[in-house]
Amino acid sequence: MPRRLLLGPLLLLLAATAVAENESRLQQFEFDIPRTTRVMALHELSRQADLLVAYLSSDDAEEVGLVGPVKGLLTVDQVLSVILRSSSLTSRWIEDSMVSVEPRPRSDVSTGLPGDAVARTLPHSTDVDPLRLEPEEVLVLGWPLRDLTLSVPPVVVMERDDLDAIAAPTLADALKYISQSAYSRPEGYRTSGAQYAEMRGLGPDTALVLINGRRALPSANSLSSSAFDLNTIPVTAVERIEFLLDSAAAAYGSDAIGGVINIVLRDKVAEPTLELRYGEAEGGAEQERVTFSAGVNKDRYHGAVVFDYFNIGGLLGDERALWRDQDFRRYGGRDHRSLVSSPGNVSSVTGNLPGLSSNVAGVPLDGSDFTATAGQPNLESLLRFSSIVPEATRRTITAMGTARLADRISATGELLYVNRESTYYFSPPVLAGMPVSASNPYNPFGTTVLVNRLLTEYPSQSQSVDSDLLRWAVALRGDWGRWNWELSALRSDEQATTGLDHAVDLVAAMRALSNPDPAQALNPFSAGPIGNKDLLDSLLLPRDVDEFSSGGQQFAGFVQGPIWFLPAGPLTTVLGAEWRNESMRASNEAAGTFDHDRDVTSGFAQLRVPLISDQLHTAVPGLHELTLTAGSRWDNYSEFGHVLRSQLGLLWKPNRDFSVRVSGGSSFRPPSLYEMYLPKISAVSRVTDPVRHELATVLFTMGGNNELEPATARSLTAGVVFSPDSAYNWNVSADWWRIDMKNRVVSVPPQVMLANEVLFHDRIGRDPVTGVLRTIDSSRINVGGVKAAGVDFAVKADFLTDFGRFTPELQATWFDRFDSTDVPGQAPVARVDLASELGTILDWRAILSLKWKRGPVGGAVFARYTPSYDDAVAGVRTGRTVAAQTLFDLQGSLDLGMVYGRESWLEGLKFWVGAINVLDAKPSFADVGDAAGFDSSQSELKERTYYMRLEKKF
Structure with a gap:
């Protein structure tokens, strides 16, 4: 009996000691380790975690093997599992601040198990492998980090290497290589030259665009679309682009109906770099780019500045x-x-x-x-x-910096200045x-x-747009025990002036x-x-000048960390609050002037609950890991009052190599200030009256509507990820998704209103005696919705051979349905595989790519496939089939510095040459294009573009 009494307290003491050690091992750091050699990755781990790493290796090949990138709020063990994967090395904790990286004992290798399987049996290894091509566990949405590590929805990431391989001259061009981008409009589709993200085909105002994790306001040249113009930011200043393909983004906003796009700017430049680019299509569209970037990297501070000049000929x-x-x-x-x-x-x-x-x-x-x-x-x-292609010139300065003010406190700042000029001729x-x-x-x-x-x-005649954007943000960040916190301020102001020349x-x-x-x-x-x-x-009339502006400020703060340590791991939460003010202003001689703003006060909370994990050391089959996430966001709008939206997610891993994820949430998008407060204007025009079968002269009224209601949506995503341990680093994922959007804000065409006069009787005025058509109110209205569903599929590998490093990838998105309701009370129109003036939704899109690199030589080839579909005018099939099309892009690169050695003056000099649409495929004729003759949502007239690029590091 006394032995039993002593054994109980001893076991409790041992358990407490184990828990304390486990908590120490569970401390998380914000890592940002680029894809680099293994030895350099370990150096970055040591620096960023303030940890002493003892590295013992007799294999030079292991030291120079490429690993990473690793980005996110992670533990040291999680990062080590990435760095040491597919190697003969293991890690061992010497003490709380020291880790030894050393060859595995021969006894471990002699078990006959595969290398990575052996690593899992070691006492100091970890079962968590966040970079086994499972981006939802590693890559963070936004900078600074908020809630993605707590989220389940799938994430697609384009890293700097991907952007270089694509060689897209603009961000809008880069989005063409994402299968979830249902369609894209060419540069000349809008006279302003603006281009937007069209994720899932839900409209440019449904995708929430972030810059470094903070909201980007609608561009001043795009107030009518309430969207951010992707041509604002030069692709050369971008470190990566992250796509959260779900509305589950409690920390960012409830209005992300079409998902979140986070544009992360470069904050580190190892060496001063000069980049030159020239490209052209047949007959014009010359591209001239000069980019200079430089940075400073010290122990207590680092930063980068990028100057970019980009000119596009018409x-x-x-x-x-x-x-x-x-x-x-x-x-x-x-x-x-x-x-x-x-x-x-x-x-x-x-x-x-x-x-x-x-x-x-x-x-x-x-x-x-x-x-x-x-x-x-x-x-x-x-x-x-x-x-x-409009003529356009853009001058950009981006600056990013971080300074460590104390051991646990750092300050960050960013600056974005953009001056743009664009001229569209007609x-x-x-x-x-x-x-x-x-x-x-x-x-x-x-x-x-x-x-x-x-x-x-x-x-x-020509319409020109001249705009200036100044955006800055500062943040104070720190650790408090195991908790992270941040306070930030953001200010954005953009002014745009449009001018019409040579009007009579x-x-x-x-x-x-x-x-x-x-x-x-x-x-x-x-x-x-x-x-x-x-x-x-x-x-000749004098130059017609209109002025537009978009601005706002935001103050935000959050804390993130564990609130309880469960047997399966820490129960983690994010708690935050935000206040922002948005303003829009327009001055137009015909439409008058409006100047309105909106205040939004928000609070959000997200919780991650690990129910089962490998840390429990259970042997229950099919229960390797089970994690629940939940989040809510409360927003109070100055015009609409408050709204509460929630998201839920579940991640289940039957084993280490296989994941099942389910997430769902609701979204709330208020009408934009432009849609609500644009002054109403009237104009006399002629229209065919379907009731009296005559041509009538009517007074059209257009403009905003301050009685508009918010659009709402619900989404659900369920998917699987298979990422086995192998030398090929395979990753296979498939996600089924569904979005139900209601109460869209649209401007119904007059002819559609007349064809459904009973439904729009309050907007159509007739003479009470003769019945002659007199007035039509075409101002914006809440009408209809969209029900969309489909599957995203992706396969990727990354492996080394005697012939170099190969990275093949296949992306595909299949639309099961896209039903659009544009007239209340009418049956929805099935738009899949049906040409539409609003943007054609194809049943599937596929992008196949292969990137290769061996020493100083590299190459990339992309194939973008679109299937055939039915041509239509105003939703009515014409009997024509628009042919399937495959566009091929090809690029080759040569690192002259590697060829001639580090002692040569060519050190740091790289050269690229390539072609987009290398086979010069022409757009197919389509009735849906009306006078344009082609479907501008799926094709473009620019056709083949050649380019060359030169980069020199000093």
Whole structure:
């Protein structure tokens, strides 16, 4: 009996000692170790964890073997398991602040078990391997770290090496290599040149974009889209891009319906580096880039600054056959050439033109009368004047820095300054259907006629955008025991000015068309100049200038750490609060001015509960690890009051190599300030009335709607990851996902409203006696929603052979459904594999890549495949099938410094050459493109682009 009494306290003492040791081993550090050699990775581990690492190895190959990257809030054991994987080394703790890395004893190798299996049996090894291509356990979303280590949803990461291999000149181009990006619009799709993330096809305003883990506000040139323009940030300043493909982001915001995109800027540059890039497509679109980066790396502080100058030359439609000749009858389509031409055309108000057998006649080229051209109008392809690629120049400065103020406190800061200029060209001014009275001295018909004339006497019209963005953030970070904390402040201001040049005063032009004075009258009936220089100069309008701005500030803080130590590991939480103010301002001569802001106060909490882990040393089959996560976010909006949204997740590992993950959550996106407060403007136009079957002149009202309600969404993701221990570092993942979005904010086209008048009766006004159509209110409205579901699939490997290092990868996304409701009360439209003006959703997209490197030589090849789909106009199939297409990209690189040795002046010099769309595949003709002739959501007219790049480190 006394022995038993003594044995109890002894066991308790031993257990307490083990727990204390375990807690010491469980201390987490924020690691940022790039992919590097094993010996350098151990050096970084020692520095970043303030730990003494004794390294004993007799194998030079093991020292220079590539490992990593390792990024995130991790324990030393977790990092060591990554660094020592696939080696004959093991780790052993000497004391709390010292670890020995040494060869495994021969007795361990003699068991006959595979190398990594032996490592798992060692007393000081760990079963956690966060970089076995399972990014949800290693890679952190955002900088600084908040809650991703507590999250379950899948994460896709593009590292700096990936961006170099893709060789995308812009971030928008880089997103084309993510299969979850349902479609992308080319540079010239919008006159501003802006490009957005279109994750899952839910719209550019549904993806939450972060810069270094902090919210990016809508760009000043994109207020109407309420989206961040990806062309703001140079790809050369980016360290990595992280995609959280779920709405489970409690620490970042409840409005991430389409997921989160975090753009992490470079904060470390080992050596001053100069980079030059030049590229071009046939006929234009030249790319000229100069980037200089430098940094400082000391024990107590480090930082980096990147200067980037990027210039893109324009590419006009006249350089491509599809826009040079818009007579698409050669493809089985329609003739989209315009009657607005030079020389122009004359048509009658009613009946035939006097003395002619037709109601239309082209202006004769040879100066003869109109008899020969009756019924034979002149036609023009107006898109030949338009920009396929706008001219653009961007100057950027990014600066990042971190300083350790004390042993457990550090300060960080970031600065982003961007100046951009963009110019989009389109046709010269036009006179479309303008009346010319008999008083015009050049009118040969003696009565009022209508003329269509392209005023080629003027240069092409152009819209330019000039913007300046200044964004800065500071943060104070530290440790308090096992807890991490941060306080941060962010300020962002962007001003944009748009200008329209070479526009004509149509009222003055109408007067000049009826002026009886030959010196003051326009002559649209001749193939020569339509007027003298003084008259033409008098018709030009001064430059039309509009101003837009987007700004805001944010103050945030959080604490993160263990609140209890369970047998399976620490129960970890993140608690935080945030206040932010967002503002938008627009000044437009026609639409007036609006200036509004919004305050948002938020609190969030996330909990990670380890239910089962290998630390329990249980032998229960199929229960290697089981972890539950839960999070909630409370937001209080100044216009809408408060809302509470929650997320849940479960991670189950039947064994070390296989994971099952399930997560779900709800999202809440309030209407943007632009959508709510844009002043309403009215304009007179003509529209076909389907009730009275007549052409009606109506008063259109457009603008914001301050009675809009928020859009909401629910999401669910379930997937598996298989990552076996092998020399090939295989990783296979598949994730099924579903998103149900409701109450979208849209502007319903007038013709759609008229076709469903019963549903929009409060927005359509008719004369109470005659029933004649009088007014249509097309301001924004909450209508419909989207139900989407599909599967993301990925296979990746990374291995070394005698022929070099190979990294093959396959990404694919399959859409099971994408049902869109655009009219309340109507059945949803199934948009999968159906061409759409809103953006075509393909049943699947696939991207296959192979990267290779051996010594100084490297290469990469990408194949981007899109299947065939049904062509359609306004959702109605045309019977045409848009053909499948595969685009191939090819790149080669040479490190001249490695070729000629470190003593050579070529040390640090690397050269790349490659081509995007190397086989010069042309876009397929598609009716959905209307006058453009192709589907701009799945193709582009830029076609093949060659480039070369030179980098020199000093």
